[in-house]
Amino acid sequence: MIRFDRVSKSYPGGNQALSEVSFELEPAEFVYLTGHSGAGKSTLLKLIAMLERPTRGQVLFGGRNLAKVSKWGIPYHRRKVGLIFQDHKLLQDRTVFDNVALPLVISGMGHREIRRRVQAALDQVDLLHKEKALPIALSGGEQQRVGIARAVVGRPPMLVADEPTGNLDPALSREILGxxxxxxxxxxxxxxxSHDHRLIRETGRRVLTLEQGQMIAPELHD
Ligand SMILES: Nc1ncnc2c1ncn2[C@@H]1O[C@H](COP(=O)(O)OP(=O)(O)OP(=O)(O)O)[C@@H](O)[C@H]1O
Structure with a gap:
């Protein structure tokens, strides 16, 4: 599904965020990405979503080399990657329904199909009863679930979440990971x-670890 082949990323000003990172993810795989603050986690996720481009190396997504995607192709690529952030990035003056509908409205989908899809996405995160609420009236966990509904409403083959449980207590974090x-x-x-080593260890899932922009071999850490 995803392959990084010796990918490096330097930001203007000389910050080397990733150095020669290689890994592969199978379709329908679930993986955690961990590492200290500044290790390059967000940068790696941004390369998958084409919010940034690599300085060197290749990223393959579903067999396609993302270096070959032009500026105009980027919005089409982004529809294949559902993005979830720690701070939800919800529009505070729009209802839950409107927030979730936004990616579909931008893609030009018809009203009836939008309603059907948004309600299905809200149902998947158990928030159908809150569709008319404004984000401010929701708890932190509920706001994160709206962010997840918005990420999945276009039915992308991949979800990428950057510290999605950062502001939540352990019980709510487990609910979001569930x-x-x-x-x-x-x-x-x-x-x-995620930074949350305890929660990650509990899940027993595959873990990729970055240290100062380099991917650490799994046998070198616990
Ligand atoms: N837009 C940018 N311009 C310049 N340097 C950047 C930019 N974004 C990130 N960096 C630098 O790249 C390095 C990796 O940052 P990144 O945000 O990917 O790390 P992170 O592991 O996600 O950190 P955190 O856990 O604190 O969010 C850091 O040194 C950071 O300062």
Whole structure:
């Protein structure tokens, strides 16, 4: 599904965020990405979503070399990657329904299909009863679930989450991770960046670890 082949990323100003990173993810695999602050986790996720491009090396997505995707192709690529952030990035003056509908509205989908898909996505995160609420009226965990509904509403083959449980207590964090597992079970490839070693260890899933921009071999850490 995803292959990184000796990928490096330097930012203007000389910050080397990733150095020669290689790994592969199978379709419908669930993997955690961990590492210290500044290790390059967000940068790696941004390369998958084409929010940044590599300085060297190749990223393959579903067999396609992303270096060959032109500027105009980027919005089409982004529809294949559902993005979830720690701070939800919800529009505060729009209802839950409108927030989730936004990616479909942008893609030009018809009203009836939008309604059907948004309600299905809200149902998947158990928030159908809150579709008319404004984000401010929701708890932190509920707001994160709206962010997840918005990420999955276009039915992308991959979900990428950057510290999705960063602001949540352990019980709510487990609930959010449980949601990701449900999407994985229906064939979605999932990558979750997290600092939360305890929670990650509990899940027993595959873990990729970055240290100062380099991928550490699994046998070198616990
Ligand atoms: N837009 C940017 N311009 C310049 N340097 C950047 C930019 N984004 C990230 N960096 C640098 O690249 C390195 C990796 O940052 P990145 O955000 O990928 O790490 P991270 O592991 O996600 O950290 P955190 O856990 O704190 O979010 C850091 O040194 C950071 O300062």
């Amino acid at each position: 949601l990701f597992e449900r999407f994985q079970q229906v064939g979605v490839t999932v990558m979750v960046a």
